Amino acid sequence: MKRFWCLFFMFWPITAVIVCWLAPGWNWWFPQGPAGDGLASSPLGRRIDDLFYMILVITSITFVGTQVALGYVLFTGARRGDQPADAEEGEKAWYTHGSHNLEVMWSIVPAGILLFIALYQMDVWAEYRVRNEFPKQVQSGPLAEVTARQFEWRIRYPGLDEEGNPLPLMAEPQPTDLYTVNDLHLPSGKPVMINLRSADVQHSFFLPELRVKQDAVPGLVIPVWFETKKSANYALLCAELCGWGHYKMKARLVTQPEEEWRGWLRDLHAEQTDDGVPEQAE
């Protein structure tokens, strides 16, 4: 029976390691993304992935180490006889009040590792979340305002000036604004920023392929920036259980080259100023 428990407790960590190892092949890992390589589709996303992998390596080493130690203890215990009286095989368990040196070690070493992670990730975090650290290109303002509501994403774009170029997006709706729903179009190849808000409850703006996730909080306007290298369609989901229709909040992010995006905006403008009168050839 003791051997059974020894095997049982070793079986799970070994299975966990094997499954994690094979997971990417089964598509149980990060979403494949438009490139199909499973890498983040944004440069900042890559760095977030790097942080993730670094933490994964640290925790993996710790996990494997502790499991090996556990296995060793179980294994040596199992080799001992059941009968303490049996002098040849049996050996009594002993009591200990611990080792001061060991305690100090396993307090200081993890604390050091945690401190290292905390300091190491600060740049990425700042670039991702702190307005002043955002890339220069997005400091000029957001290109769209995304409003989450039960159960869809409503998007407001700035209107166009006389030459057909986008106006700056104002904080408040303007008569010239353009609207779409569940269809966020943005330029690719450069950092872009949106303003995120919520019309009702808490939602979460989630672009899994770009590793962007930001809660939309009622009453707040939250800037979110990201950059896609590749012009493609990306999934936009809600990642905060927001009500019974939470699963319906599927939308798409379409990124396209700047010129194409402007063209799309012009098409949208044409559609939204459509007065229905067929154009007559004169």
Next chain:
Amino acid sequence: MRVGLLIIGAAALAAVVGCGGQRAEFKSREDLSDLIPEAQAHVRQVLDGDDEHVGHFGSPLNSIAWERLPVRFHGAVGVFAENAGDGSGALTKLKVTLAELNRPIEPGQELVWVSGKYVGQPSPHVVSYDSKTNTVEIKPAVSVPPDAGDRFAVAPGAVLKHGRMLYAEHCQHCHGVTGDGGGPTAKYLNPKPRDYRLGKFKFTSTATPARARREDLARIIEDGIPGTYMPSFKLLEPEESQAIVEYVRWLAMRGEIEFKLVQSLKNDYSIEAVESTIESARKADEGLSNSAAREQIIAEMQEYLAGDWLEEFNDDTKFQSEQWRNAEQPDAVVLPKVARVPDTPESRARGRKLYLGQRAKCATCHGESGLGDGSQTLAVQKNPMTNEDYDTPGLFDDWGNPLKPRNLTRGIYRGGRRPVDLYRRIHVGIKGTPMPAFGTVLKDEEIWDLVNYVTHVPFEARERRPGDGGAESGADAPKVAASKSGPSLQVAN
């Protein structure tokens, strides 16, 4: 292991508690129970069918494609034109004329004859289809060619079945299995989900008495209805959206026919009416027993159902189908004849005048400042269906739900925010609601003036209220854009 147990536990819980208690059957109208049981049975038989009769609609799991209805049920529908084989031996290649091609014709699909000598025979399968020559190759071969003009359906019911699956996935939990707007989540919603059974849809591009077009419904599915719980289903494929539209139209037609069936029997064969008839018959003839009088009435009813009633039913359903068909005609679309009047302060001022004036009377419902608080919201209204006063003051729609006139200051336009959408809202009104059609009252230019005014209402300068959030404009965004737009709404859309 624990996960497995959890799943089993959850499944057991769901089995005991149920998931909202939706059953795969069509619910009857409530007023069906006013009829005597024999009349009720007849209504159910006509709609759902029974052991001896095939109904016109069947059940959700066993739907009937009634040819009379202008619904795209099948993958493709066509008629046989001529034999395309070399004339020797068995016939495998048919030259056809397709009336509908809703899904690509693919090998392996069933080909069912709907008319002609092969009706009810085992159906052949499609082996290949050549769209250039309109030739279908079938297997097994037929020895005698069908007659020219024999109708057939390929992939029978494919669209309806697809629509049913998607409807169950996306729509049913609010709109209900029957399309009665009574799904399990409906009770949490305000406004209520649409009950299709009146055959009415609020936001259409067609004239006031006309039905909705397919594209009207598809647009609602794609864009949702802002300001309500109807979300956008933008990511559905066009084919999926079309399948849902067909299923919704089918449910709407079913509901309409059910309504008419009940109406046609209500006067003479409701429990109340039959009782009073028996009473008066007994007064006239002392010797008549209750059951004899009742039997007499039932016999009369059966006679009526087999004769005049059937004729009326056929006329009604043909007329109804015609109306749905007419809405699909290109000329059914309401389009402005005059281009939008330029959105100038003068135009808006004219619009404002109309808004307050006696001809359009917008302000009586929408209020002088557009807050949707006009005097009519406090008055007792008449129910247009029964011509009786409502019990409570305020406006109601044809479904009996209390209704608020749109608050125009919020900039939320349920029927769409394009100028043409707003034009249509004023020109044809909103169906099933007290919003009337102004197409005959106002000239196109006047409607455009109103559109210009209404779209400007959210931006009219008004007192800054706490929480308007006017101060926190985008970080470095230069202050440009419309000069007249004062502090306005929190949420635009």
